[in-house]
Amino acid sequence: MDAVYRDTWTEINLDYIAENIRSIKGILPQNQHLIAVVKANAYGHGDEQVARVAVEEGADMLAVAFLDEAIALREKGIQQPALVLGAVSPMHIEAASCHNIRFTMYSVEWLREAVKQCANLQTPFYVHLKVDTGMGRLGIRSKRELEEILQLLQNNPNIVLEGVFTHFATADELNSEKYNVQYESFKETVTYLAERGVCPPYIHCANSAALLRFPHETFNTVRLGIAMYGLSPSMEMKKVLPVTLKEAFSLHSRLVHVKRVHKGDTISYGATYQAEGDEWIGTVPIGYADGWIRRMQNFQVLVDGHFVPIVGRVCMDQLMVKLPKKYPIGEKVTLIGEQAGKQISIDDVAGHLQTINYEIPCMISYRVPRLFIRHGQQWGRTNYLLS
Ligand SMILES: Cc1ncc(COP(=O)(O)O)c(C=O)c1O
Incomplete structure (x- = not known):
């Protein structure tokens, strides 16, 4: 049945979403990976449709908040790799691995449990390491934890470090003091990893605010959310947006x-x-x-x-x-x-x-x-x- 009897509806202009992605890519360095953030039903816009457009416009990966959102995308026929940004119990690794879904690894305890869960997996399981540089939400906060994680990964090759990332608390504020502290701290972690020969293919810190304000401080990947939908990350930033965004x-x-x-x-x-x-x-x-x-x-x-x-x-x-x-x-x-x-x-x-x-x-x-x-x-x- 395809009837809609209600007199109330939203209109989602996917052409605007495509244009916003193109405009944003225009200010980023060449060959950046694009992770399109489609959690919460694509910020209320419709996850399946936004994901399709984002993939058409070159998104390498999709990001969601929890595993159910990622599996829902699969059930709607979206096959692009998907990263769960939130905390998911390692108990669910098997459910994710058959769907080409990767998890956020945010503590040593999480990885220890993941090692157990991955023992009998036939294929490697991909994780992105979350580093808490000042958001205070998820992520490791010390070199000691990083060392332990590297050690565990070395001994367990069926868990593959595909990415390393952090999240900014204040990138949408024009005062960049805290942003700079977080950025430098993340850079230090990336350098530390590189010095130990660990160079995951996806290194990402920038949300919309950070990528719009500091497009040359994005390592090799961005996580694009609110700006894709045509909205400014904050009222402060509205005055300094480097691209025209179209509200979808x-x-x-x-x-x-x-x-x-x-x-x-x-x-x-x-x-x-x-x-x-x-x-x-x-x-x-x-x-x-x-x-x-x-x-x-x-x-x-x-x-x-x-x-x-x-x-x-x-x-x-x-x-x-x-x-x-x-x-x-x-x-x-x-x-x-x-x-x-x-x-x-x-x-x-x-x-x-x-x-x-x-x-x-x-x-x-x-x-x-x-x-x-x-x-x-x-x-x-x-x-x-x-x-
Ligand atoms: C970890 C993470 N990365 C990226 C984003 C996307 O942020 P934005 O919508 O500001 O681009 C979010 C959104 O809340 C997030 O939680």
Whole structure:
């Protein structure tokens, strides 16, 4: 069944994602490996479709947060090598190894357990060593641990060190002090490994912020996330972006009911909105269960090229807007995106919610179908009925 009966959808412009990747590759040194970060359903954009486009645009590898996300990609037919960035128990190595999935090795204890799990594997298992240079999340923090890891790897050739990496805590801030400390610390580790003849094929530290600001400090691989989706890693960085990024995610709905209310009439739970006179009120079928949370009350949407306010509380599946005039049922409502030259950007929504842009597409739930645009045309969509 391929029907979609809902009047609310997101549009994911995969052409923009492809263009963003091309623009970003344009500022990087030649022959960099590209790891496309498609965790969290590709930041809410659709993991399968984004992965396909990223691979078409030259991604060598995909990165996800946990093993289930990687296996889900396999089940959708994506075969590119995939790296799990988060912590996965070595107990799951066998499940990963048959899917061409590599794990992050983040401690000596992890490797000791992995050695046991790999004892009977028929093929080598690939790992990327995570070095904690200041993020304080995952990774080894000392030379002693590094030495122990090298020793264990030497004695266990069925575990192959395919990569070494770190993650920056502040690359999106214009003050580079902490970034520099982390970068130098990582460089030292890479040099230490090289001096011992250990040169894994993938050496990576740069997320979007780091690769956009310091494209020549990326070793031989980048991990590209937020900028691929057309978003700036921070508001600070927006002013200094070296490339034009195109926002790929937009969110739309339609008016399903339009009515005239009169002075004193109230709208929605808690009766928090009271009409000041005769007003046109439209009902839009999107609510907090779709990720358009209650704090979106008093924000705005676009109708017929006009910014109109969300009035009254946002319900689980619906919200109400105050219209400048009567509009027909079915009139398009844009919650994120453009209408008649006006725009509500993801950064605008993030600003209203006092959060970062990363969170916004991630919070739009599986209930909202993703409709994909590729080569200027509709290229399939997700379907709630099949999910
Ligand atoms: C380890 C790691 N690398 C890379 C990324 C991608 O970062 P960004 O989306 O800022 O490019 C993330 C995202 O959170 C991450 O956790």
